[in-house]
Amino acid sequence: MGPSGAPQSGPGNRAEIRKAPDAPPPPRRAAGGLWRAWAGSPALPWLLSLAAVLAAALIAGRIAERAAIGDLRRSAAATLALQVAAFRTEIQKQGSLPLALASDPEIAASVGPSPDPALIGRVDERLAEIARASGAAVIYVIRQDGKAVAASNAGEPGSFVGAVYAFRPYFQQALAEGAGRQFALGTVSGRAGLYLSRRVAGPGGRAGVVVVKVEFDAIEEAWRKAGREGAETVMVTDPRGIVLMASEPAWRFGTLQPVPDEERRLVRERLEFGAAPLAPLPLHPAADGYGLVRVGSGALPARLALPLDAAIPGTTWRLHTLTRIGVAVARERVQAQVIAGLAVGLACLGLAEIVGRRRRLRASLAEAAARRSELEERVRARTQALTEANRQLKAEIAERQRTEAERQRLGRELAHAGRLAALGQFAASMAHEINQPLAAIRSYADNAGILIQRERFPEATENLAAVGRLTERIAGLTRQLKGFARKASGRRDPVALDQVVRASLEVVEGRLSGIDLALALPEPSPYVLGEGPRLEQVVVNLVQNALDAVGSVKNPRIAVTVRVTGERAVLEVGDNGGGLPDGGGQVFDAFFTTKANGLGLGLAISRGIVEECGGTLSAGASPEGGALFRVELPLAPAGQGAAA
Numbered sequence: 280m281g282p283s284g285a286p287q288s289g290p291g292n293r294a295e296i297r298k299a300p301d302a303p304p305p306p307r308r309a310a311g312g313l314w315r316a317w318a319g320s321p322a323l324p325w326l327l328s329l330a331a332v333l334a335a336a337l338i339a340g341r342i343a344e345r346a347a348i349g350d351l352r353r354s355a356a357a358t359l360a361l362q363v364a365a366f367r368t369e370i371q372k373q374g375s376l377p378l379a380l381a382s383d384p385e386i387a388a389s390v391g392p393s394p395d396p397a398l399i400g401r402v403d404e405r406l407a408e409i410a411r412a413s414g415a416a417v418i419y420v421i422r423q424d425g426k427a428v429a430a431s432n433a434g435e436p437g438s439f440v441g442a443v444y445a446f447r448p449y450f451q452q453a454l455a456e457g458a459g460r461q462f463a464l465g466t467v468s469g470r471a472g473l474y475l476s477r478r479v480a481g482p483g484g485r486a487g488v489v490v491v492k493v494e495f496d497a498i499e500e501a502w503r504k505a506g507r508e509g510a511e512t513v514m515v516t517d518p519r520g521i522v523l524m525a526s527e528p529a530w531r532f533g534t535l536q537p538v539p540d541e542e543r544r545l546v547r548e549r550l551e552f553g554a555a556p557l558a559p560l561p562l563h564p565a566a567d568g569y570g571l572v573r574v575g576s577g578a579l580p581a582r583l584a585l586p587l588d589a590a591i592p593g594t595t596w597r598l599h600t601l602t603r604i605g606v607a608v609a610r611e612r613v614q615a616q617v618i619a620g621l622a623v624g625l626a627c628l629g630l631a632e633i634v635g636r637r638r639r640l641r642a643s644l645a646e647a648a649a650r651r652s653e654l655e656e657r658v659r660a661r662t663q664a665l666t667e668a669n670r671q672l673k674a675e676i677a678e679r680q681r682t683e684a685e686r687q688r689l690g691r692e693l694a695h696a697g698r699l700a701a702l703g704q705f706a707a708s709m710a711h712e713i714n715q716p717l718a719a720i721r722s723y724a725d726n727a728g729i730l731i732q733r734e735r736f737p738e739a740t741e742n743l744a745a746v747g748r749l750t751e752r753i754a755g756l757t758r759q760l761k762g763f764a765r766k767a768s769g770r771r772d773p774v775a776l777d778q779v780v781r782a783s784l785e786v787v788e789g790r791l792s793g794i795d796l797a798l799a800l801p802e803p804s805p806y807v808l809g810e811g812p813r814l815e816q817v818v819v820n821l822v823q824n825a826l827d828a829v830g831s832v833k834n835p836r837i838a839v840t841v842r843v844t845g846e847r848a849v850l851e852v853g854d855n856g857g858g859l860p861d862g863g864g865q866v867f868d869a870f871f872t873t874k875a876n877g878l879g880l881g882l883a884i885s886r887g888i889v890e891e892c893g894g895t896l897s898a899g900a901s902p903e904g905g906a907l908f909r910v911e912l913p914l915a916p917a918g919q920g921a922a923a
């Protein structure tokens with residue numbers, strides 16, 4: 280990844296970004312997309328629910344309607360049976376009357392050729408009495424030629440007496456067969472009724488007919504009244520389908536089916552129903568599958584009715600009922616529709632709620648999952664960043680350690696170079712320092728040779744001893760120079776401080792006689808990190824300086840003390856000599872010396888060694904009046920000392 284990496288990748292990225300808008304747009308909804316759009320539309324569930332509600336209402340309404348009409352049919356059949364029984368009773372009540380009257384002698388006599396007017400009067404009275412008692416409309420007696428001779432309404436306006444009934448089928452039937460019956464409009468009264476006739480055997484082989492006219496006004500009135508209160512429409516038809524009586528007055532003489540022209544002519548001739556037009560009734564089959572009829576036509580409001588009919592026993596007639604499909608059925612249908620619609624609607628709402636809840640649950644789960652994965656991603660990114668930071672930190676630490684080691688190495692080399700440079704500077708003074716003893720050795724040696732020749736041996740010996748001392752001085756100089764030039768190894772090993780002190784004292788043992796040496800070493804000894812021989816050099820130097828300082832005092836005392844203070848070991852060398860010159864400010868400077876034969880290097884080199892070991896060397900006044908030098912060194916870490 281050089282500086283060339285970015286420009287190379289840059290144009291590539293730009294090309295990709297530019298390309299994106301040119302890419303073909305995502306495919307729109309393909310075939311079936313319309314359906315998917317519908318299926319995905321929020322209106323679809325509502326439309327489906329609406330359809331379900333409507334279908335349920337429709338089906339439930341139909342079922343309820345069917346059941347209600349079934350119930351209605353059963354109750355209408357019962358009503359029909361009751362109506363038939365009532366109507367039959369009404370006819371039967373009058374049915375036996377003609378037979379009883381036919382066997383009456385006075386009535387028989389009244390159909391004779393010239394009946395006694397008193398007899399006729401009595402018959403009229405009897406007939407009126409019987410009619411009142413039986414509820415018959417009119418009772419009358421007809422001669423063989425068809426003329427009425429006696430009647431219950433004789434003497435009243437519109438009396439039947441004198442009228443001719445030869446053309447009436449009930450008359451002809453009774454003459455021919457003994458009994459007859461006919462429903463017709465009255466020619467005189469103009470009122471419809473059932474004529475029941477019976478042949479009467481009159482005197483002299485003459486025959487007559489007694490007729491009881493039954494009118495159904497009362498029963499019709501009862502039907503009408505019930506009809507007004509909402510009950511069924513009732514009517515009675517003859518075999519031709521012509522309505523003889525009905526609860527609806529307008530329906531009388533209407534027809535259930537069209538009457539043929541021939542029949543129509545006959546009806547006219549017999550004056551059966553007067554001038555009635557025999558129009559079809561306003562009934563139309565309703566296409567609903569229940570066999571219902573629609574009642575009414577034109578301006579009349581059409582209403583549905585259930586038609587039932589039954590034969591009236593003892594007659595050729597049929598009794599019809601038209602039961603209104605009233606509000607009850609509609610109510611039941613509407614109730615069922617409402618209940619079913621509500622139930623299905625509630626079910627749909629419940630379903631919608633369940634579906635909605637599941638959808639919401641799914642959405643919230645998805646949201647939670649998204650949040651979780653986002654969080655995980657953030658945690659991952661953060662972890663990655665931390666790992667990267669950690670790696671960088673480690674690299675920096677390693678780099679710093681490397682730099683530090685390098686710095687230390689450079690520092691050591693610099694010190695070494697510094698020392699070498701210093702060595703160069705004082706090389707001249709060194710030459711001078713060495714030349715002096717060399718010149719002295721020369722002259723001592725020359726003198727010794729001369730003294731030996733003169734046999735002045737003791738003096739010669741003294742001169743040779745001086746040569747020895749001078750060579751010793753030169754050896755000391757070179758020794759110190761060697762130590763100064765030696766480069767520190769950089770190694771630091773745990774060193775027992777008491778051993779350092781003991782080894783140093785051994786070196787200077789020869790000079791210690793007559794000196795009061797106070798040695799204080801702790802048990803066990805502290806360990807410090809450093810180089811044993813170099814630390815010994817320091818201690819030897821300090822003790823030698825102390826010995827130099829106490830050389831001229833009366834009770835020379837030197838104290839060497841080792842102790843531990845906190846993390847450091849402290850070594851002190853004190854004396855009761857003359858103390859440091861001029862406050863001691865210069866004693867650590869190289870070549871500073873107050874001694875005639877001193878080099879002024881001992882303390883400078885000692886301080887360098889101590890500092891290489893991570894410690895300090897300082898000088899001050901001792902409580903005894905002399906000087907006190909203090910070496911502080913860091914303790915070796917616990918465990919390392921024991922191992923050493």
Ligand code: ADP
Pocket residue numbers: 824825828854856857858859860866871872873874876877878879880881882883905906
């Ligand atoms: P040298 O001993 O060769 O003089 P040093 O560097 O060891 O060199 O000492 C420098 C000087 O410090 C000495 O000359 C002396 O004046 C002074 N000095 C050192 N130790 C003591 C001491 N214990 N008491 C008094 N002066 C001291």
